[in-house]
Amino acid sequence: MMRRPRSSTTCSLLAGAVGLLVAMLALSPVAAQSTGEKFARLPIRSDGPKSLDPAKGSTSYDNQVVCQIYETLLQYKYLVRPDSVTSYEDVSEPLLLAEMPKVSDEADGKQVWKFKLRDDVFFHDDACFPGGKGRKLATDDVFYSWKRLADPKYEYENYWLLQDTILGLDEFKEKFATRQPSKSEPNPPPPPPFDYAAPVEGFRKLSDTEFEVILKKSVVRFGWVISMFQTSIVAREAVEKYGDTLGKHPVGTGPFILKNESDWKPGQNMILHRNPNYRTELYPSEATPKEKEQGLLASAGQKLPLLDRIELTFYTPDPVMWQDFQDRKIALVQVPAEYFEKAFVKRTKRLTKEYSDNGIQAEAVPLLDFIFRGFNMEDPILGGYDEKRTKIRQAISLAVDLDEHNDTFYNGINVVYDGPIPPPLDGFPKNGKAPNSFRGPNLRKARELLAEAGYPEGRGLPEIEYYTSKGSNQAEQTQAEIRQLARIGIRLNPKMVDFSELIEAINQKKAQMFGFAWGSDYPDPENNLALFYSRNKAPGANHYNYDRPEFDKLYEQIIVMKPGPERTSIIEQMRDMVIADVPFVGSMARTRFYLAHPFLKNFKPSEDFYNWFKYLDVDASAPR
Amino acid sequence: MWSYVARRLLYSIPVYLGIILIMMGALRLRDPVSAYLGKNATAETALLKKASMGLDRPFLPIGIEDPAEPFGIEPIVEVGRVGFYPPLRTQYVEFLWRILRFDFGTAERPYRSWQFESDNVGAKLADAVWPTLKITIPALVLTATIAILVGLLSAAYRGSVLDKTLMVLVVLGMSISVVVFIVLGQVFGSSWLNGKLGFELFASNGYEPGIQNWVKYCALPVIIGVVVGMGYDARFYRAVMVEETSRDYITTAVAKGAPRHKIIFVHMLKNAMIPVITRIMITIPFLITGSIVMEYQFRIPGMGKLLIDAIVNKDFPIIQTFTAVLAGLFILTNILTDVLYALVDPRVRLA
Numbered sequence: 001m002m003r004r005p006r007s008s009t010t011c012s013l014l015a016g017a018v019g020l021l022v023a024m025l026a027l028s029p030v031a032a033q034s035t036g037e038k039f040a041r042l043p044i045r046s047d048g049p050k051s052l053d054p055a056k057g058s059t060s061y062d063n064q065v066v067c068q069i070y071e072t073l074l075q076y077k078y079l080v081r082p083d084s085v086t087s088y089e090d091v092s093e094p095l096l097l098a099e100m101p102k103v104s105d106e107a108d109g110k111q112v113w114k115f116k117l118r119d120d121v122f123f124h125d126d127a128c129f130p131g132g133k134g135r136k137l138a139t140d141d142v143f144y145s146w147k148r149l150a151d152p153k154y155e156y157e158n159y160w161l162l163q164d165t166i167l168g169l170d171e172f173k174e175k176f177a178t179r180q181p182s183k184s185e186p187n188p189p190p191p192p193p194f195d196y197a198a199p200v201e202g203f204r205k206l207s208d209t210e211f212e213v214i215l216k217k218s219v220v221r222f223g224w225v226i227s228m229f230q231t232s233i234v235a236r237e238a239v240e241k242y243g244d245t246l247g248k249h250p251v252g253t254g255p256f257i258l259k260n261e262s263d264w265k266p267g268q269n270m271i272l273h274r275n276p277n278y279r280t281e282l283y284p285s286e287a288t289p290k291e292k293e294q295g296l297l298a299s300a301g302q303k304l305p306l307l308d309r310i311e312l313t314f315y316t317p318d319p320v321m322w323q324d325f326q327d328r329k330i331a332l333v334q335v336p337a338e339y340f341e342k343a344f345v346k347r348t349k350r351l352t353k354e355y356s357d358n359g360i361q362a363e364a365v366p367l368l369d370f371i372f373r374g375f376n377m378e379d380p381i382l383g384g385y386d387e388k389r390t391k392i393r394q395a396i397s398l399a400v401d402l403d404e405h406n407d408t409f410y411n412g413i414n415v416v417y418d419g420p421i422p423p424p425l426d427g428f429p430k431n432g433k434a435p436n437s438f439r440g441p442n443l444r445k446a447r448e449l450l451a452e453a454g455y456p457e458g459r460g461l462p463e464i465e466y467y468t469s470k471g472s473n474q475a476e477q478t479q480a481e482i483r484q485l486a487r488i489g490i491r492l493n494p495k496m497v498d499f500s501e502l503i504e505a506i507n508q509k510k511a512q513m514f515g516f517a518w519g520s521d522y523p524d525p526e527n528n529l530a531l532f533y534s535r536n537k538a539p540g541a542n543h544y545n546y547d548r549p550e551f552d553k554l555y556e557q558i559i560v561m562k563p564g565p566e567r568t569s570i571i572e573q574m575r576d577m578v579i580a581d582v583p584f585v586g587s588m589a590r591t592r593f594y595l596a597h598p599f600l601k602n603f604k605p606s607e608d609f610y611n612w613f614k615y616l617d618v619d620a621s622a623p624r
Numbered sequence: 625m626w627s628y629v630a631r632r633l634l635y636s637i638p639v640y641l642g643i644i645l646i647m648m649g650a651l652r653l654r655d656p657v658s659a660y661l662g663k664n665a666t667a668e669t670a671l672l673k674k675a676s677m678g679l680d681r682p683f684l685p686i687g688i689e690d691p692a693e694p695f696g697i698e699p700i701v702e703v704g705r706v707g708f709y710p711p712l713r714t715q716y717v718e719f720l721w722r723i724l725r726f727d728f729g730t731a732e733r734p735y736r737s738w739q740f741e742s743d744n745v746g747a748k749l750a751d752a753v754w755p756t757l758k759i760t761i762p763a764l765v766l767t768a769t770i771a772i773l774v775g776l777l778s779a780a781y782r783g784s785v786l787d788k789t790l791m792v793l794v795v796l797g798m799s800i801s802v803v804v805f806i807v808l809g810q811v812f813g814s815s816w817l818n819g820k821l822g823f824e825l826f827a828s829n830g831y832e833p834g835i836q837n838w839v840k841y842c843a844l845p846v847i848i849g850v851v852v853g854m855g856y857d858a859r860f861y862r863a864v865m866v867e868e869t870s871r872d873y874i875t876t877a878v879a880k881g882a883p884r885h886k887i888i889f890v891h892m893l894k895n896a897m898i899p900v901i902t903r904i905m906i907t908i909p910f911l912i913t914g915s916i917v918m919e920y921q922f923r924i925p926g927m928g929k930l931l932i933d934a935i936v937n938k939d940f941p942i943i944q945t946f947t948a949v950l951a952g953l954f955i956l957t958n959i960l961t962d963v964l965y966a967l968v969d970p971r972v973r974l975a
Contacts, residue, residue, distance in 0.1 A: 047933055047937075050739045050740050050741065050937075051740070051741050051742060053741075053742075056741055152672055155669050155672040155673055155676070156666060156668050156669050156672065157669055159666075160666065177668070178671075178672075178675075180671065244734060244736070244741065244742055245742045246742070247740075247741055247742035248742040248743075265831075265925065266740055266743075266925070267923075267925050267929065267930075267933060268830065268831060268923060268925050269830070313830070314923075315829075315923070316920065316923070316933075317829075317920060317921050317923070319807065319810075319921075320810065320828065320829045320921065320922075320923060323810055323811065323815060323828055324828065324829070326815070327815050327818075327828070498659075499659075499662075500654060500658065500659030500938065501654070503658065503659075503662065504654065504655075504658065507658075539667070
């Protein structure tokens with residue numbers, strides 16, 4: 001038998017390998033096939049949503065996708081961005097409703113919200129419906145969707161939105177809740193199976209398109225809640241057909257659909273297509289002056305959505321997202337802090353010449369942030385409401401230089417303000433400065449207060465344990481705080497911990513002082529003032545364990561009060577009360593900067609709501 | 625040999641049980657539910673989440689002092705204040721039973737990821753394996769082949785310019801952070817190159833299944849993996865080969881006039897196979913687990929990215945299962961390595 005020469009075998013192997021590579025290259029979709037559809041690739045700066053079921057969603061990343069597919073009764077007006085917001089009516093408009101809800105107060109303190117659904121809303125076509133044809137939205141769908149939030153199957157993740165609000169809903173929830181064993185009842189009976197047919201006193205059906213919701217009392221929050229994606233309307237048929245997998249198989253009424261489950265690659269990307277049966281919903285013709293000047297009304301009256309397809313890419317590493325924007329692979333980008341100075345002149349916050357010459361569009365989006373350093377008001381050294389301890393906290397507040405933090409760590413783009421209410425909410429102090437401000441740096445005053453508290457130059461004051469989470473530039477920020485407080489003789493002992501450990505320390509009231517942040521769930525100051533309500537003390541959201549009966553009394557007033565000057569005045573009173581007591585050092589709100597390529601039209605991002613993808617358009621003739 | 629394998633497997637059982645016990649205990653040092661739910665979770669939500677994962681049940685079937693507090697389940701037998709629980713209802717035994725059946729969730733018996741509540745843990749792991757293997761297997765084969773070749777040549781020509789040049793190159797590869805290579809790869813190997821070519825040869829990030837997409841999405845990570853990984857391997861293989869060059873059998877072969885290439889590629893390579901195999905075998909579990917940095921930076925939905933995402937999002941079921949699978953793989957790989965020793969070197973006995 002003849003052996004083939006070795007060199008020949010090597011050559012064959014090499015040729016084979018090269019052939020395989022060429023074949024793979026030939027098969028490789030190097031040039032995407034053009035489908036003639038108008039589409040935009042948009043980034044989501046995270047690994048994307050975890051579930052597309054509104055009842056399970058909680059993060060803004062869930063929101064960004066869910067609200068393209070599902071819809072709520074109300075929505076935010078896209079082009080109405082007022083400088084201050086007092087009521088949900090200032091910025092909301094009907095989405096699934098034919099008109100704004102009619103609200104009437106009853107003599108017994110209850111409040112009735114009368115809703116009228118649009119007559120032309122249909123669910124997406126889906127196999128869960130007879131013949132695969134989406135049926136018309138009806139009153140029962142609203143009741144069903146909201147009852148789901150009370151279903152223990154969904155672990156009450158979003159029940160807080162409706163808690164203590166709708167007449168009979170809390171009782172309905174309790175009826176089906178698992179009772180926890182206790183010493184007196186070690187083996188409680190199991191709850192009955194959840195029954196969606198069981199009545200809720202506050203849900204009153206008038207017809208298939210009209211219904212009333214009776215609130216236990218006037219709840220201002222409710223007007224905001226019905227715009228939140230967690231209260232989106234789902235189809236019972238879809239929930240029953242897809243069960244646990246509804247999160248991957250959404251069936252809504254929104255402008256976009258997830259055609260196939262394979263169009264969502266978790267952690268990677270998602271393709272949403274235009275809902276071919278979407279009702280006639282038009283691009284808005286109402287706008288605030290700034291938005292008018294920006295030419296954002298050019299598409300007014302056009303049928304939504306304007307794009308045939310949106311391709312969402314989920315980015316966890318910022319550099320990759322940034323590079324893809326440079327390569328024009330994505331239409332817009334949220335500017336990561338480390339790239340701010342590539343795109344903007346730090347001093348003026350204007351685009352660099354290179355970017356503006358290239359027609360890049362820029363938008364600054366203020367966030368409803370409350371970034372602060374909190375105190376445990378039950379701490380024996382720093383807590384309490386007596387003069388001595390209050391002065392220590394006031395001194396600390398006066399020693400911290402938030403403007404320096406803003407310049408050093410946030411490129412100077414944050415809004416520094418007094419109190420817990422960020423702009424543009426009702427109660428935000430004029431120019432961010434409250435009349436009784438304890439905002440630093442004012443070292444002279446800080447030293448005076450410290451001396452009056454019995455700790456001249458900090459002598460005799462023990463080291464303060466300061467808990468803050470690791471990550472980002474927290475270590476550097478903490479060093480700045482140590483230095484700033486050292487100027488008045490106060491020593492910080494930093495505890496850089498994981499976020500879960502930070503939460504644990506706060507919940508167990510172990511953290512004397514802690515770095516934290518709060519993002520408002522809806523633009524009403526009540527949401528932020530709830531952080532100081534004594535019934536919310538740790539492990540609730542009142543991480544400071546702030547407990548002042550007069551504050552509580554005012555809080556209970558504002559949650560049921562109609563927006564107006566009287567309510568605003570009480571809110572300001574509460575804000576100033578908190579500022580004087582200094583349960584936190586603060587505050588800051590971030591501003592997020594977005595960039596978009598010139599081919600993207602109607603670009604007006606927001607992080608208060610995310611269903612604005614339907615308004616986006618592209619200039620198909622522009623280079624991509 | 626089979627009796628040896630059976631014996632090793634048997635000996636490994638207590639080791640594995642111990643690993644799982646320690647791992648599960650460690651994961652429960654801090655409450656996984658409050659870590660996952662974050663700052664605004666209600667106590668009710670936390671209890672339901674705990675119950676969904678069985679975290680409200682005893683960890684071990686021993687040492688329960690009060691059945692109602694804190695676990696709140698009914699004991700089958702109560703002796704004084706000590707309750708006896710059916711072992712299968714305890715977290716440890718239940719999880720072992722799951723591993724034994726390799727049951728990480730089915731449509732009938734779901735075992736859900738916490739972050740992706742529509743997905744079973746098993747399905748998430750299965751989905752992540754292939755993208756990882758598409759990177760790690762080519763990278764391992766190429767790295768090992770090139771590194772062995774470099775090691776052999778460097779050892780054979782020790783001290784020469786060739787040796788020094790090869791070593792400088794491979795050390796350069798391993799001395800620079802993989803992140804730098806990734807960034808350079810994305811900027812020059814993808815953006816710049818694609819701009820020059822006029823089409824997208826290598827994607828800077830992302831992943832699409834299908835062999836036809838391999839070059840676009842996987843080639844760049846593989847190339848970077850080889851460049852970074854080769855230094856460690858080549859230096860190791862060189863050291864092994866250098867040691868072999870001073871052996872008597874090499875002297876004998878030279879004395880008998882065997883050709884140089886035969887000495888290097890036949891005699892030396894064959895006798896150096898044990899450390900080579902060890903080196904390759906210890907990387908096998910990592911073929912499955914993937915490279916966290918590479919997958920994260922290239923957004924490849926493999927096992928490494930799954931793990932890091934699970935850690936970031938406190939996805940307890942994924943972390944627990946992933947760790948258990950990884951531990952099992954290590955044990956199996958160790959046994960396989962020992963068996964391979966015997967196959968390549970008759971002097972090694974499987975006693």
